[in-house]
Amino acid sequence: MGTQGRRRKTDHDRWKPMLARAATATALLTGWTVYLVLASVVPARAESKLELASTFRNESDVPCPSGTFRCSEGKCIPQTSICNYQKDCEKGEDELNNCPPPECEQGQISCGQYVFNKTYCIPPHYKCDMTVDCVDGTDESDCTYRKCQPEDIHCGAPTTGLLSPVGRAANICVPKEKKCDGYLDCRTGVDEDGCPGTACRLDQFRCANGQRCIDTALKCNHKNDCGDSSDE
Structure with a gap:
């Protein structure tokens, strides 16, 4: 083999690992499995029998x-x-x-239909409150709505819930006696606006000190959860 032939073989051997690494890097960067046959890195005597080819296979296969x-x-x-x-x-x-459907927590009621990522368990006071929370509307089915009286507290339209049946959300009212009773009778909370102490949800227990709300399940559990023992 002449000097020129030896130089060509040396160059060929030098590039061979670099080309292999390049093919591997391409496979890693693109996220595809690549089968690559390079005619330039095979012996010259086999070049006439090989063609440049590539096969791609998606990961989903x-x-x-x-x-x-x-x-x-x-x-x-x-x-x-x-x-x-x-x-x-x-x-x-x-x-x-x-x-x-998932299991609802103690004290909650379930909707008639379960749809992932939609409301399924609701507190009982969401039933028949003129605001649809269940995707199938079962929380507002078979309801008799209270007619507002002149002295009632008008709750206004809530910002939660899917929709209100026949646009009656703005007509939600609670008796005037509910004003500042420590519980959020209106979902908008207007019945407790400007009132002293902490307002609790209807599914909670309000401690006698008026500063704390606890889950009803904690009542009579032989622990002073309120701090004033009013839950016991």
């Missing part, structure tokens, strides 16, 4: 391991992540496959 679920974006998640009331797939299909 790779089977997920046993006991996992494939999301539409190709991600594999454990089967235990399905119907766990948390969105693990980008489009949330792990929570949209006929999942059972």
Whole structure:
């Protein structure tokens, strides 16, 4: 082999690992599996039998391991992540496959239909309050609404809830006796505006000191949760 031939072989050997690293880097950066055959790095005697070719395979074509679920974006998640009331797939299909509704906390009532990421458990005072909270409207079905009296407190339209049936939200009223009683009878809280002490939700217990609200489940639990023992 002449000097020129040896130089060509030396150059060829020098570039070979660099080309291999470049192909690997391309695969890592693009997130695709790349099978690349480079005619320039094979011996000259085989060049006539090889052609430059590449095959790309998307990650979604790779089977997920046993006991996992494939999301539409190709991600594999454990089967235990399905119907766990948390969105693990980008489009949330792990929570949209006929999942059972969650268990409501003590004292809450459930809506008639469960839809992921929509209200399902509500406090009892949300029932028949002229504001639809359930996606199926069952919290406002079979209701008899109180007619406002001249001396009533007008609550105004609430900022929460899906909608109000036939536009009656602005006509929500509570008796005047509810003013400053320590409880949020209006969802807007206007019945407790300017009142002393802390206003509690209707599903809470208001301590006698007027400064603390506790869950009703904590009442009579042999612990001084209020600080003044009024819960015991």
